[in-house]
Amino acid sequence: MGIPFKEYLLAGSTAAVITYLLVGAVRLLALKAGAVAWPRGRDVHTTPTPRWGGIAMLGGVLAGVAIAYQLPALRLAFDTNTQEVLGAVLAAIVLCAVGIIDDRYELDALTKFAGQLTATGALLFFGVQWTVVWVPWGGPDGQYLSLGQEQGALLTVLLTVALVNAMNFIDGLDGLAAGVGAIAATATGLYALSLVAVAGNDPSVYSPALIAALLAGACLGFLPHNFSPARIFMGDSGSMLIGVMLAAATTIASGKQSPAATGSSVNLLALFSPLIVLAAVVFVPVLDLLLAVVRRTRKGLSPFAPDKMHLHHRLLEIGHSQRRAVLLIYLWAGLLAFGSVALTVIGDPVLVLVTLGIGIVFAVLATAIPRLRRLNPRAAEPATLPVTAPATVPDDPPTGPTLPLPSGGPRTSG
Numbered sequence: 001m002g003i004p005f006k007e008y009l010l011a012g013s014t015a016a017v018i019t020y021l022l023v024g025a026v027r028l029l030a031l032k033a034g035a036v037a038w039p040r041g042r043d044v045h046t047t048p049t050p051r052w053g054g055i056a057m058l059g060g061v062l063a064g065v066a067i068a069y070q071l072p073a074l075r076l077a078f079d080t081n082t083q084e085v086l087g088a089v090l091a092a093i094v095l096c097a098v099g100i101i102d103d104r105y106e107l108d109a110l111t112k113f114a115g116q117l118t119a120t121g122a123l124l125f126f127g128v129q130w131t132v133v134w135v136p137w138g139g140p141d142g143q144y145l146s147l148g149q150e151q152g153a154l155l156t157v158l159l160t161v162a163l164v165n166a167m168n169f170i171d172g173l174d175g176l177a178a179g180v181g182a183i184a185a186t187a188t189g190l191y192a193l194s195l196v197a198v199a200g201n202d203p204s205v206y207s208p209a210l211i212a213a214l215l216a217g218a219c220l221g222f223l224p225h226n227f228s229p230a231r232i233f234m235g236d237s238g239s240m241l242i243g244v245m246l247a248a249a250t251t252i253a254s255g256k257q258s259p260a261a262t263g264s265s266v267n268l269l270a271l272f273s274p275l276i277v278l279a280a281v282v283f284v285p286v287l288d289l290l291l292a293v294v295r296r297t298r299k300g301l302s303p304f305a306p307d308k309m310h311l312h313h314r315l316l317e318i319g320h321s322q323r324r325a326v327l328l329i330y331l332w333a334g335l336l337a338f339g340s341v342a343l344t345v346i347g348d349p350v351l352v353l354v355t356l357g358i359g360i361v362f363a364v365l366a367t368a369i370p371r372l373r374r375l376n377p378r379a380a381e382p383a384t385l386p387v388t389a390p391a392t393v394p395d396d397p398p399t400g401p402t403l404p405l406p407s408g409g410p411r412t413s414g
Contacts, residue, residue: 003193003196004073007072007073008213009213010071011067011213012214013217014217015060015216015217018063019221020224022055022059023221023225026052030051035051035104036048036050037050037051037233049230049232051233051235051237052100052232052237053222053225054096054100054237054238054240055096055100055237057218057241057242058237061089061218062089064214064218068214074206083127084126084252085211087128088126088207088245088249091120092244092245094118095115095119095237096238096241098115098236099239099241102235112236116160116165116244119240120156120157120160120244123251124157128248128251129152129156129251131146131152131255133145133147152255155255159247160244160247160251163243163250164239164240164244164247165243167180167242168236168243169292171234171239173322173325173326174228175227175228175230176329178219178220178238178242179329181242181246182220183330183334183337184246184333184337185215185216186337187340187341188212191341191344192205192212192252194341195208207252208253211248211252215242219242222238227323331363331366335356335359339352342356
């Protein structure tokens, strides 16, 4: 039996279509319930915009799960890994519910953290947790360590909470979190599919690719409504849903595979592959999270205190437009995530590294263009037109009838 690409594609497409169709109704519901993002000092948007896009995304995920359960190959993922898929969906429901309340009533950081721990507990209860991890000592190629129950649970909690907050932190520009979530989920799904191929299409490794396909579909279905200018925001209900589902997929794909399953006993790169893919997939959001925590704690503030110094804010300060800043972050996230997957599944690492290096050079130049223009202002100056002598103006304006101003004084455009 081959890898069920068509079934994964159908499940992801179902999530995308249902999410896209639900957004209109959710937008009206958010406006009626008052779940609206009013512009604040640290925000980029200037007009009130409804939230609760995460409700539509959750609806798409649930529809995709229902379709996958009816398909002959993916049904095996439920038969062999029912608990893992169920745990990921339940955790998504918990955090979406917490986000719905927060998007309407602005919960405090401690309450949201309690919700994140509850969702992580759901993952652990249904068996989604790290069981093995590679370390660089113990031999020329390192070794895999089996984690105890407490160690695996602690690592799972740390990763899940970090990813949930990282996706929440980068949700500051139109389309940013949805696009990065789609890129990360697609890269994770491709890596998970490579594990399916290596394991001989064993249904026991179907679940991470399915979770990733559902998440990628939900993000892509939401993105047309959310890309600049956004008609709706996903809010915390959506960003935390992305974070917890991404954590579930990466944990199952990277933290539960034995060396025999990945072929790592004979390939040094394969030893690193789970950690390389995991680090690259979450690099952009987690880097933003770490920088924010360091920046705020150095100022004596809470790590959750809002500010306007995230990576996307810095790109705007350099001189990029909002759309260009979002596309640049897409570019960096895609290079790192898909480049790392290519390193683990393509047999010619030199070709992959050369291609990745060219892409990184292009990304650096694209990021620095506004600053380069500032250093060379002549390049940005328009061609000067010949100066002509101004026409003479009489000292006194011509006399004649004047038009009276309308009542109420002069108008301004609005």
